[in-house]
Amino acid sequence: MIDLKYIEKNFDEAAAKLKKKGVDTQILEKLKTLFVQLKEANSALEAAQAEQNSMSKLFGQYKREGKDVGELKAKVDENKERIAQLQEKAREAEAALYEVALAIPNFPDDAVPEGEDEEDNVELRKVLEPRRFDFEPLEHWALAEKNGWIDFERGVKLAKSRFSVLRGDAARLERALINFFLDTNREKGFEELCVPFMNNAHMLQGTGQLPKFEDDLFKIEGEDLYLIPTAEVPLTNMYNGEILPESELPVLMTGYTPCFRKEAGSAGRDTRGMIRQHQFDKVEMVAIAHPEKSDDVFEMMVQNASDILTALGLPHRVVELCTGDLGFSAARTIDLEVWLPGQNKYREISSISNTRDFQARRAKIRFKDGKKNKLVHTLNGSALAVGRTLIAIMENYQNEDGSIEIPEVLKKYM
């Protein structure tokens, strides 16, 4: 959640920042008004409560001294009713505020390039030259068919469209990639975690998926549980509500999980093949960092993900997202896009974001800064999306006869 006090005190600055992300100034005006109303409602309530408290103390004293409490009781009863009314008002004001506040996205960093959509993203660098083919490279679904690697039909039969089954060497390669990613991340200092694949609503609100993006999530019927859309949710919320000693920062975590997304709103996009599925595997990095160190941690995470692609021999480029393409919680995001020769395109394979204190405020993750508690910064990024890496290997390592080489670094895992 964004800092309401900041909006109250630096309204124009806040409005300018959020405008870059496509948020209307009117909503912010409303938010500010609601915030002030809540504070007013609360202080009225608290004044009445203070009165009640002191009268109640008197009441006890009178009783002990054997004085008559009739008059006092009348006063206190009257005030009690007033409190109930004020409480109701405060409650309403709070609900109205949070309904708006929780739907407002994070501020983009000042340095993020301005733009409307992905067209305006900025390529920072390319890593590795794409290989030259002396034949026409196939797309991954054609290769999958030739090798019997992906069973799209039976995936659909078992679940529904946008599900698939990996078979034989593809299944083994998927597993090898997971292990390779986890080992690499662990060597970089990330603790490996194995977490629940379902999380409750409170956690999903902490990282920003709820309440606004409920339609993108699979919910378990009759339970307060959702299938996680990314390991960012359980990993970041590991410390939900906690106060960490400063000496423990940064907390670096990595974990493999399947990810479940309804892909609402992406009808018709990437329907062929395995680019966009309802379930996919991902190895995620999450960092809980000191606010002054989060930029360094961010760079490290980008470099780590890029290094993994390099180790796999996969050409990729590093792209800084523009303000309009930033996700809801992100202040800054760098995408890694891997080269897919079959599609003749770079496609997203990792997305690394610094959410600053946006998730920390929602999830109440803090650290002890001397005597005070301050919000941490949280960061997340894929290292890497497993299914898309599999696709990239298929397309980049294909031979003319349709067979696929295994990258050197993966051989020990197969």
Added chain:
RNA sequence: AGGCAGGUGGCCGAGUGGUCGAAGGCGCACGACUGGAACUCGUGUAGGGUUAAUAGCCCUCGAGGGUUCGAAUCCCUUCCUGCCUGCCA
């Protein structure tokens, strides 16, 4: 899933209607003592909101609701933990 017992500060633990945000202990921090340390002694030590404020005030004893002038304490709901029974990888 059923039965029983519980959920109090960083930890242990007292508290069954008012003077309790909470005894005592441990831990931790600072100070005194010391050449330095241990011991000992003293002081301090939850979170959130409002605020210029570490002043005052309000809220929080798992969570939510209720009874009461007044709730950590009584009642209801719910979540969680432990043990027993059942089921199960």
